Amino acid sequence: MRRVLVRIFYAFVFPAAWLSVCCHSFAASDAPTAPISLTVFKDILFFDGYGPAVSLATPPDVIRHRNDLNAKKLTEQQLRSLGSSLTMHVTVKAVCDNYDRIGNVNFALVPKGSASYSPPDVQRVEIGRFITPFMNKNLAPAQASYSFNVSNVARVFNDPALLAAYDIWIELEIFGVPYAAQKQIEGCAGRSDVFLGSLQFISTADGAAPAGRNFLLPLNFKKDLNNYAASATDVIGKTLRVIHFNLPTDVADASLYLITSNHGSNKDGEEYTRRFHHIEVDGQLRLTYMPGRESCEPFRHLNSQRNGIYGPTPRTPQEWQSFNNWCPGDAVPIRQISLGKLSAGAHTLKIEVPDAVFAEQQGYIPVSVYLQGSVQ
Numbered sequence: 434m435r436r437v438l439v440r441i442f443y444a445f446v447f448p449a450a451w452l453s454v455c456c457h458s459f460a461a462s463d464a465p466t467a468p469i470s471l472t473v474f475k476d477i478l479f480f481d482g483y484g485p486a487v488s489l490a491t492p493p494d495v496i497r498h499r500n501d502l503n504a505k506k507l508t509e510q511q512l513r514s515l516g517s518s519l520t521m522h523v524t525v526k527a528v529c530d531n532y533d534r535i536g537n538v539n540f541a542l543v544p545k546g547s548a549s550y551s552p553p554d555v556q557r558v559e560i561g562r563f564i565t566p567f568m569n570k571n572l573a574p575a576q577a578s579y580s581f582n583v584s585n586v587a588r589v590f591n592d593p594a595l596l597a598a599y600d601i602w603i604e605l606e607i608f609g610v611p612y613a614a615q616k617q618i619e620g621c622a623g624r625s626d627v628f629l630g631s632l633q634f635i636s637t638a639d640g641a642a643p644a645g646r647n648f649l650l651p652l653n654f655k656k657d658l659n660n661y662a663a664s665a666t667d668v669i670g671k672t673l674r675v676i677h678f679n680l681p682t683d684v685a686d687a688s689l690y691l692i693t694s695n696h697g698s699n700k701d702g703e704e705y706t707r708r709f710h711h712i713e714v715d716g717q718l719r720l721t722y723m724p725g726r727e728s729c730e731p732f733r734h735l736n737s738q739r740n741g742i743y744g745p746t747p748r749t750p751q752e753w754q755s756f757n758n759w760c761p762g763d764a765v766p767i768r769q770i771s772l773g774k775l776s777a778g779a780h781t782l783k784i785e786v787p788d789a790v791f792a793e794q795q796g797y798i799p800v801s802v803y804l805q806g807s808v809q
Contacts, residue, residue, distance in 0.1 A: 471634040521561055521635075544599060561767070658786070659797050674800070689719075692765055710722050712783070731760075
């Protein structure tokens, strides 16, 4: 006889931004028997991020919240089909934006049965970020693809207690502007469409989502960090943010999932200067890192539009390391910071980039971070 064990512990306080849920364990016969491919978005158009809202119809199950933000609800059947190993693939095709732009994927927790939602009014978690190449739609390759291992997110997508109260909506966000392409790219005069975006989940046949009592705590969603804006730092003159949070129970195997990228394209801008980033939890240094790959040359072929980042000839690794924080055409890393057991009660997360300058008071570091673990 097939037996399914269901254990539920669920609590949610909004807007205090913590969520803990208990996953259930599956019998072997419940598990997917083969890899599945779940297409969420297929060639969805994105439009001028600064322009007036576009009224062009979307597919019936897709909502355009803004010109740069589309969303789709995952059905219960789709969620049940996902196993514990989850990969996310994003493909961006060039239309009429030939510059490097930022894009990201989020999930939103929307009250059960809602036909739509207002993004600022629900809990949202960023699970992937990427930078588009400089692309000319008339030259090959005219697209870029990005892959993310988001197996930890499968625990959220397969949690019966959470799904009893909330629907999971997937958001694909790609910001773009067409003004340069309207003048520089043949076929773009007068157009406001900037990119086509597709998103797909791949779940391998390794069993269902892991059993255990899942704990999820969103802490920061794409909130800018710099040293000159009161809304983006705790202390003017310092690139510093301290996030205070409370745990209602002990959390085992806790990890932070952190996404940051430095931006500021002005002279001496922050995206051209590597800085050490420091992450502390409860006063203890947990991670120091400096963004940027060893080399951006693997992504040169994606950049079909001439630009000042790649230049006419290849750069050495030393040259790339002297200035780049990310590569046009590359995904931004998701950094997992393992914390072990965290006790119930008050905690602090400190994010600091002490050497950041932000010349001419320009630039920003969008920060997304959430805590995930299990409840004993």
